[in-house]
Amino acid sequence: MSLVVPSWQVETRNKTSVPFGLAALAAFLLAFAIPFLVSRGVVQDLFFILTMLVLAQNWNLLAGYAGLISVGQQAFVGFGAYAMFACVILLGVDPIAAVLIAGVLSMLLAIPTAFFTFRLQGPYFAIGTWVIAEVVRLLLAQWKALGGGTGTSLPRDATRDMIGVGVMRDVFGMKASEAGDALTYWLALILLVLTVGFVYRLLRSKQGLGLAAVRDNEQAARAVGVNARRMKALVYLAASFITGVAGALIYVQKARISPDAAFSVIDWTAYVIFIVVIGGIGTVEGPIVGVILFFFLQNLLAGYGSWYLLMLGLIGILVMLFAPRGLWGLVSDRTGIQLFPVRRLLRGGSLNQVHKGGPHG
Amino acid sequence: MAILRLEEVSKKFGALTVAEQICFAVGEGEALGIIGPNGAGKSTLFNLINGNIAPDSGTIHFCGADVTRVPPMARCLSGMGRTFQIPQPFERLTVFENLLVAGAFGTRRQESEVSDRCAEILVDTGLIDKANVLAGGLTLLQRKRLELARALATEPKLLLLDEIAGGLTEGECRSLVATIRAIHAKGVAVIWIEHVLHALNSVVERLLVLHFGKVIGIGKPDEIMASREVREIYLGIEI
Ligand SMILES: Nc1ncnc2c1ncn2[C@@H]1O[C@H](COP(=O)(O)OP(=O)(O)OP(=O)(O)O)[C@@H](O)[C@H]1O
Ligand SMILES: [Mg+2]
Numbered sequence: 001m002s003l004v005v006p007s008w009q010v011e012t013r014n015k016t017s018v019p020f021g022l023a024a025l026a027a028f029l030l031a032f033a034i035p036f037l038v039s040r041g042v043v044q045d046l047f048f049i050l051t052m053l054v055l056a057q058n059w060n061l062l063a064g065y066a067g068l069i070s071v072g073q074q075a076f077v078g079f080g081a082y083a084m085f086a087c088v089i090l091l092g093v094d095p096i097a098a099v100l101i102a103g104v105l106s107m108l109l110a111i112p113t114a115f116f117t118f119r120l121q122g123p124y125f126a127i128g129t130w131v132i133a134e135v136v137r138l139l140l141a142q143w144k145a146l147g148g149g150t151g152t153s154l155p156r157d158a159t160r161d162m163i164g165v166g167v168m169r170d171v172f173g174m175k176a177s178e179a180g181d182a183l184t185y186w187l188a189l190i191l192l193v194l195t196v197g198f199v200y201r202l203l204r205s206k207q208g209l210g211l212a213a214v215r216d217n218e219q220a221a222r223a224v225g226v227n228a229r230r231m232k233a234l235v236y237l238a239a240s241f242i243t244g245v246a247g248a249l250i251y252v253q254k255a256r257i258s259p260d261a262a263f264s265v266i267d268w269t270a271y272v273i274f275i276v277v278i279g280g281i282g283t284v285e286g287p288i289v290g291v292i293l294f295f296f297l298q299n300l301l302a303g304y305g306s307w308y309l310l311m312l313g314l315i316g317i318l319v320m321l322f323a324p325r326g327l328w329g330l331v332s333d334r335t336g337i338q339l340f341p342v343r344r345l346l347r348g349g350s351l352n353q354v355h356k357g358g359p360h361g
Numbered sequence: 362m363a364i365l366r367l368e369e370v371s372k373k374f375g376a377l378t379v380a381e382q383i384c385f386a387v388g389e390g391e392a393l394g395i396i397g398p399n400g401a402g403k404s405t406l407f408n409l410i411n412g413n414i415a416p417d418s419g420t421i422h423f424c425g426a427d428v429t430r431v432p433p434m435a436r437c438l439s440g441m442g443r444t445f446q447i448p449q450p451f452e453r454l455t456v457f458e459n460l461l462v463a464g465a466f467g468t469r470r471q472e473s474e475v476s477d478r479c480a481e482i483l484v485d486t487g488l489i490d491k492a493n494v495l496a497g498g499l500t501l502l503q504r505k506r507l508e509l510a511r512a513l514a515t516e517p518k519l520l521l522l523d524e525i526a527g528g529l530t531e532g533e534c535r536s537l538v539a540t541i542r543a544i545h546a547k548g549v550a551v552i553w554i555e556h557v558l559h560a561l562n563s564v565v566e567r568l569l570v571l572h573f574g575k576v577i578g579i580g581k582p583d584e585i586m587a588s589r590e591v592r593e594i595y596l597g598i599e600i
Contacts, residue, residue, distance in 0.1 A: 212454055216453050
């Protein structure tokens with residue numbers, strides 16, 4: 001008599017992931033070549049899309065995975081941007097190096113703010129993050145060396161002599177302004193790839209599973225041994241680092257800063273939330289779909305002045321009502337396609353028929 | 362040696378006393394039943410034991426260590442598993458992933474090291490067919506089974522069960538009792554809150570009666586059920 005020992009396997013990959021990986025690689029190579037192929041205006045548009053997507057991936061990580069609904073991420077965009085300006089103008093640091101320093105400083109800012117906001121629950125947490133962003137904005141607006149309330153510009157020679165610009169001028173024969181745009185674009189592309197890579201790796205890891213548990217039910221997560229507080233704090237710190245880097249990079253490209261623009265709740269939080277919500281919260285794919293839609297809507301509706309914001313709001317509400325998991329959620333539910341699969345599916349025993357599982361969230 | 366010992370544990374919610382000077386101990390591998398009318402403070406007692414809420418006074422020892430101020434996460438890691446009376450699944454994770462979280466975090470191991478055991482627990486608790494289904498889509502009975510399965514995945518030395526037999530058919534109840542007996546037979550200590558007395562009495566060695574936050578009796582089930590005080594409280598309730 002032989003004993004049948006059921007053997008189990010866990011799989012995450014699905015049949016779309018290999019072709020998608022190849023397509024993503026091709027898209028990345030194409031994206032890398034873009035500055036040689038298109039005009040400066042298009043490069044600037046793409047820079048905007050890439051950086052908004054970085055911000056959206058971060059907000060999605062906070063809200064869609066850690067359950068931290070922040071409406072104050074402009075605190076880290078603005079603080080990162082100002083930290084970069086301070087390094088360049090006051091200390092003479094190269095703007096590109098200053099971008100990294102700005103990320104570290106933003107993360108340091110997140111430590112005291114976490115002590116304050118993490119005591120607050122639900123809507124109070126959201127309000128707390130917004131209050132902090134306002135406080136940081138008011139404080140930085142007092143800083144006379146950086147232009148106070150009216151703001152200031154990066155010195156022309158600082159951006160002209162940025163690491164890399166000289167090389168690009170010599171090798172590719174670009175003008176300094178062209179080279180500057182191409183450089184910030186490439187950095188934004190690298191930042192996006194690293195951000196998506198980080199988020200996806202995190203979600204695939206044991207920590208990502210714990211994070212999903214905390215998001216769904218914090219009390220139960222703690223009862224099965226998940227350190228919910230530490231998990232949320234780490235995500236909050238990581239998001240403030242990346243958001244700070246993104247903010248600094250955005251303002252290297254803009255080369256002009258003012259407190260109102262750098263701490264704009266509309267530009268750096270409302271639009272970002274819109275992108276995540278229409279694309280689909282709690283998935284890596286959602287913000288990607290969302291940012292493309294947002295870009296087209298923005299161009300389509302730009303002529304309508306303040307109606308534009310109203311229309312965005314209306315579209316956001318409609319999506320929330322009729323497709324609460326966003327447009328990507330609709331696609332994924334219909335087709336079962338997941339470009340960044342995170343589900344752990346159990347196979348083996350009597351379970352060999354294929355189930356269609358939606359994405360996390 | 363006692364695996365769990367409560368000494369003069371008290372807790373008030375505002376003016377409402379839900380635990381008053383509670384003292385009792387559970388031995389290693391023992392099974393203790395807890396009964397008492399609705400609102401007696403039974404679930405609150407579990408919340409005190411697992412650290413969900415802190416007592417106003419008194420001490421709780423688990424596995425020889427004072428855990429009165431230790432958070433639930435750490436109590437789980439030292440071997441305390443619990444179910445919630447109102448099931449608390451991770452709704453947007455699958456049933457299998459619910460167990461995987463508990464297995465990996467509750468025993469401090471990697472997912473790959475616990476996945477087989479999680480699958481076996483799903484077989485034992487009759488949830489294997491639902492393994493890849495989102496937990497948010499389960500029926501109440503399935504959610505209750507998931508509570509048990511998820512607690513088991515943390516490999517507890519002490520298992521706290523809060524009313525998991527309510528609403529079961531006769532046959533389902535028998536198979537649940539068999540499952541719990543099997544867990545108990547492996548040396549796991551069990552504290553089981555249940556209104557279904559015949560199921561409870563076929564598993565536990567001792568019964569504790571809670572009434573308005575006070576322990577009014579603890580001992581062998583037949584002695585407890587014979588006591589006048591308990592009969593008065595349960596007057597009108599079928600025994
Ligand atoms: N967090 C809380 N805040 C205030 N009161 C609470 C809280 N939790 C429970 N209570 C109250 O404490 C009392 C005891 O509740 P508990 O849930 O412990 O009772 P129980 O014995 O488990 O009852 P049941 O048999 O209905 O499950 C009830 O009156 C309840 O309303
Ligand atoms: Mg109860």
